[in-house]
Amino acid sequence: MNIGLYIVKRLLLMVPTLLGVLLLTFVVVQFVPGGPVEQMVAQLRSHRGEAAGGLAYRGRQGLDPRQLAEIRRLYGFDRPPAQRFVLMLKRFARFDLGRSYYYHASVWRLIRERMPVSISLGLWNVLLTYLISIPLGIAKAVRDGSRFDVASSVAVLVGYAIPGFVLGVALLVLFAGGGFWHWFPLRGLTSDGFSGFTPWHKVTDYLWHVTLPVLAMLAGSFAVITMLTKNAFLEEMRKQYVLTARAKGAGEARVLWHHVLRNALIPLVTGFPGAFIGAFFSGALLIETLFSLPGLGLLSYESLMRRDYPVVMGTLYLFTLIGLLTKLVSDLCYVWVDPRVQFESMR
Secondary structure, X not given: OOHHXXXXXXXXXXXXXXXXXXXXXXXXXXXXXXXXXXXXXXXHHHHHHXXXXXXXXXXXXXXXXXXXXXXXXXXXXXXXXXXXXXXXXXXXXXXXOOEOOOOOOEHHHHHHXXXXXXXXXXXXXXXXXXXXXXXXXXXXXXXXXXXXXXXXXXXXXXXXXXXXXXXXXXXXXXXXXXOOOEOOOOOOOOOOOHHHOOHHHHHHHHHHHHHHHHHHHHOOOHHHHHHHHHHHHHHHHOOHHHHHHHHOOOOHHHHHHHXXXXXXXXXXXXXXXXXXXXXXXXXXXHHHHHOXXXXXXXXXXXXXXXXXXXXXXXXXXXXXXXXXXXXXXXXXXXXXXXXXXXXXXXX
């Protein structure tokens, strides 16, 4: 299959997938109580009760039907659900994600404001995970069954078993003024007055703030990549071409780095785009909450709790679209890394 035809076919298949995700979420949202109209009505009734003072019973009276209709029109709920869904799709086709009910700002603006935090955490998480896990997995494969292999396996599995949120609490208690040492700040990615710092001071201040959140996220990230690397290397080291290379007199270092490495890293290289992009947009909700970091994960959670439907649907649309495109890039990487893979087998 021609690569261009394959890409077009995949892009066309993304459309029903994206529509299905949006439709399912939209239908669920319609049945969730406490929407923006109900919240506005509750606020108006509360204000009426406060203004009435001793005559608070008047504040509990119902709203005027015309006022209720105006509130529904303000939030777009004066139209049937099917019409609202079609209008939403038309906006999304123009990449217009709408305006937030709660923040009174465009969804794009909210995403841009929260993006640096998620990029900071995601970039450190992915890069450090790969930079540590791949060499560690190779070392474990070469020393398979040794004390180093057993000890490192226990260490990464213990780290995998500890939830990042629990580790984050422990780090705050130990190193952020929780009764032991106050070496790191309690919250945020930068200090007050960051814009006036010198370049070197900005770098050190950022690293000072990001250390504990990144450590809390990293603890459970090593196990999967480390064990995948080890198993991939062990599988390749047992294949016939490795035995042939050794029989021809090739040194162990050449066999390992020239022959085995190229084939063993195929699943890691092809999975890197998804891990790299996913780390930015998935958002570490609990870590962001614990360290008071206003990232995308916290934005999505707060919007869901506040029934801020434009933010919920807008971020879902954007994240799903990016996820589908990233999966396509990952599949194309298979062909780029391993020419033996053909598009006909990927249909």
